Amino acid sequence: MSDGVSTQASGDTPGPTGAQVHPDVQLLLPALPANVALVRQALAGLTDDLGVDATRAADMKIALTEACTNVVVHAYDEEAGPLEVAMVVEHGRLVLSVRDRGRGLRPLPAREEAGAPLGFGLALIASLSDEVGIVAGRHGTEMRIAFALDGATAPPLTMQPSTTAPPPYEGIVLRLRPPERRSPVLGRVVSLIAARADFSIDRLSDAQIVSDAIAGAAGAHVQNGTLEVAIDEQARGFELVVGPLVAGGARQLVADTELPGLGCLLERLTDALTVEQLGDSGGERLRAQLVPRS
Numbered sequence: 001m002s003d004g005v006s007t008q009a010s011g012d013t014p015g016p017t018g019a020q021v022h023p024d025v026q027l028l029l030p031a032l033p034a035n036v037a038l039v040r041q042a043l044a045g046l047t048d049d050l051g052v053d054a055t056r057a058a059d060m061k062i063a064l065t066e067a068c069t070n071v072v073v074h075a076y077d078e079e080a081g082p083l084e085v086a087m088v089v090e091h092g093r094l095v096l097s098v099r100d101r102g103r104g105l106r107p108l109p110a111r112e113e114a115g116a117p118l119g120f121g122l123a124l125i126a127s128l129s130d131e132v133g134i135v136a137g138r139h140g141t142e143m144r145i146a147f148a149l150d151g152a153t154a155p156p157l158t159m160q161p162s163t164t165a166p167p168p169y170e171g172i173v174l175r176l177r178p179p180e181r182r183s184p185v186l187g188r189v190v191s192l193i194a195a196r197a198d199f200s201i202d203r204l205s206d207a208q209i210v211s212d213a214i215a216g217a218a219g220a221h222v223q224n225g226t227l228e229v230a231i232d233e234q235a236r237g238f239e240l241v242v243g244p245l246v247a248g249g250a251r252q253l254v255a256d257t258e259l260p261g262l263g264c265l266l267e268r269l270t271d272a273l274t275v276e277q278l279g280d281s282g283g284e285r286l287r288a289q290l291v292p293r294s
Contacts (some may be wrong), residue, residue: 221249
């Protein structure tokens with residue numbers, strides 16, 4: 001278990017010489033039991049994309065599930081706070097970061113609490129991974145879990161307490177970098193959201209096609225090389241909010257999903273498309289709504 005300290009900028013993972021490595025996948029979502037499955041699906045999409053062996057991928061999912069469950073059970077009191085998850089490939093290994101903004105991890109539950117002791121979960125994570133690091137501060141606790149991908153020797157995990165306040169969050173936000181490589185991640189997350197909305201099999205397929213189309217076309221129009229998709233679950237269906245995009249990028253993204261003989265996929269398969277202007281920046285957001293259909 002590692003608890004080293006190094007300089008770390010908010011939202012980035014430090015490299016061996018202080019260089020910043022952008023996470024391949026970031027998730028910000030409410031720390032609720034049902035949302036742990038969304039994190040698992042995002043990791044499943046990433047391991048598929050990376051070609052990770054099925055047994056190794058299963059170990060990763062178990063470890064990440066334990067870490068996220070710790071946040072759900074132990075980090076907050078009455079109201080759920082944010083759960084922040086990052087998945088980054090660095091030095092030939094996959095590093096999973098799980099952060100809360102609450103009181104963090106407690107060594108053991110009280111006698112009257114149900115469930116296995118927290119220490120058992122940490123021991124399981126350590127046994128499945130190659131290295132684990134935990135650091136706590138006044139802005140919450142972060143756990144980092146490392147899995148070697150190619151057998152290469154990597155420097156020890158570096159950690160430092162967060163110095164940034166909790167980010168604002170409403171619903172679910174997924175960030176992918178680079179967008180075109182991460183389509184399996186978005187597809188798996190959107191498919192689970194559609195299943196939670198009681199979509200039919202045909203409508204689930206539509207949601208998958210929409211997510212693939214967005215992941216495939218948005219990369220050319222994002223502002224900073226990162227595709228950000230917020231997911232707003234509604235009474236009927238959900239809305240995907242894609243952005244920030246460059247000026248004109250939202251309309252061009254829609255146009256880029258046109259296929260010969262089929263027309264524009266986003267226009268055909270979504271129930272509403274809206275372009276929003278982002279203040280003085282000149283950027284845009286695209287809102288795509290999907291609801292169940294009879």
